[in-house]
Amino acid sequence: MDRLVTTVRPYAWGSTTAIPGLLGTEPTGEPQAEMWMGAHPGAPSRVDRGDGPVPLDALIDADPRGELGDAVVDRFGPRLPFLLKILAAGTPLSVQVHPDLDQARAGYADEQARGIPADAPDRNYRDPNHKPELICALGPFNGLCGFRPPAEAADLIERLDIGELKPWADLLRARPHGDALREVLAAILTADRDTLAPVVTRAARAAARLAADEPDAPHAAAYAAYARAAEAFPGDPGVIAGMLLNHVTLQPGDALYLGAGIPHAYFDGLGVEIMANSDNVLRCGLTPKHIDVPELLRVVRFEPTAPGVLRPSAPDGPAGEQLYDAPIDEFRLSRHDLDPAAAPRALDHRTPQIVLCVAGHATLTAADGTPLTLGPGESAYLRAGEHATAAGDGTVFRATVRV
Known part of the structure; x- marks a missing residue:
């Protein structure tokens, strides 16, 4: 057995208190977003077998079958196929989506062939792997997951009473589900940002007002979440794009599985996250980073999807x-x-x-x-x-x- 020495990633969206609270250490005042446990080359854990700390990925590279076993190497190659994290969100992460395995392989090969540097800000595919993930809440955890039914999204948007948003609400009602979601998301992300920014601001104020005036209404928690997202990302089109998605609050022990093509975002909370060992992310909003709209529209699955909260069950395996x-x-x-x-x-x-x-x-x-x-x-x-x-x-x- 090897005790892991881990790395905490200080992303700007990280909580300043959640990970220190878990570890029983004093907060530094800086955000602490993710603690990585695994062999991802971006921040591999380290182990010490008597000769000093060694990165786990290097240890596996030196003897993949000895570390991973024949079954894992034969199925996934000579690498640990998952990455485990403690994730602590203090402000919203970007609204994002991940490709499936075929899309990741094709996208990676294309960007390699075009000579796009691996660290280029406009690169979509950092590796040829998919990135399904699962987040399990350690406390109350808020986020977005999957598209709402278009009529429900239209109702939510119409209640804001923002005239500029009415054509999108009408479109959500008029078109078949997949077409409606695709066309409205594309319209939001390709709209002139300077023109849309004041509309987002007014929509966020209306959402905050509705959440405060009707705290027991069906969408009160969602309106409050969108208003908080707008505080972190003023004028960002992702606030409106997020209204197409289901708002979900996880209680401790609840989990969400996020497969390929499902748009999602984590807003706040502490959780244990596990994912396939990949960095492939296409963003939809709530971010200053690159958004490749055509590629995003190709990867997203435009279908209403219930959040599907997972709760643990006893398998055929070890007792407990x-x-x-x-x-x-x-x-x-x-x-x-x-x-x-x-x-x-x-x-x-x-x-x-x-x-x-x-x-x-x-x-x-x-x-x-x-x-x-x-x-x-x-x-x-x-x-x-x-x-x-x-x-x-x-x-x-x-x-x-x-x-």
Whole structure:
């Protein structure tokens, strides 16, 4: 077993207090957005097997079958196929969407052929991989996920009583679902930003007023969320684009699975996130970064989609395991609420895994009896074939691969 030394990414949208609160450390005053656990080359975790800290990706590169096992290498190649994170949003992340595997491979090959530098701000595809992801809330967590039915989006927009938005509301009612969503999103993102900015400001004020005047109305929480997004991104067309999407509030233990083509955004909260090991993001708004509208419209799935909140269930596996069952092979996320009075729980050893403690304490014990105790925010990497048990009074998440 290897204790992971992790990196915290200081993205501007990060909370200044959530990750320090989890770790029991003093806030620095700077945003702390994501703690990465895995072998992504952008910020690989480090392990020390006696010769000093070594990046996990380098360790895997040196012996992929020894670290990952034959089944994972044969299925996904010589790399850890998932990235685990603690995500702490203090302000909204961009409204975004991820490509499917075929789109990612084709887009990456095209941009490579055209010689677009890997770090170019207008590059869409950083790698040839898809990026399905799952977020599990550790506290109240707000965001957007999937398109509303067009008529519902039209109702929400019309209640703002902003004349300039009425043609888009009418279009949402007049056209078939997919066509309506595509045409309105394209119109929002291609509108003149200087002309649209004051409209966004008035819409945000109206949303804030409706949320305050009718706090028990069906869309009150959504209006409040859009108003807060406008405070962070004044005049941004993404505020209006976000009104096409479902607003969702997760309670602790709830999760969302976000597959290819589903537009989404995280607004605020602390959660455990797991994803396929990729950086491919196409943005729709709430960002100063590049938005490639034609490519975005090609990748987005224009169909109403219910948010589909996931709650854990007991799988056919180790006793006490609670699985967040997502339709993806690159990752498998489960939770263990450990009972100090119960027997240690065996962790399936067939595939590589990362164990993350989010509350209390958990002691992992290797087959030779060597213990490793984790506190909140601490994690460990176990190579394929490594037997271990977990015991204690803590809550741990176990990230591995489905093969």
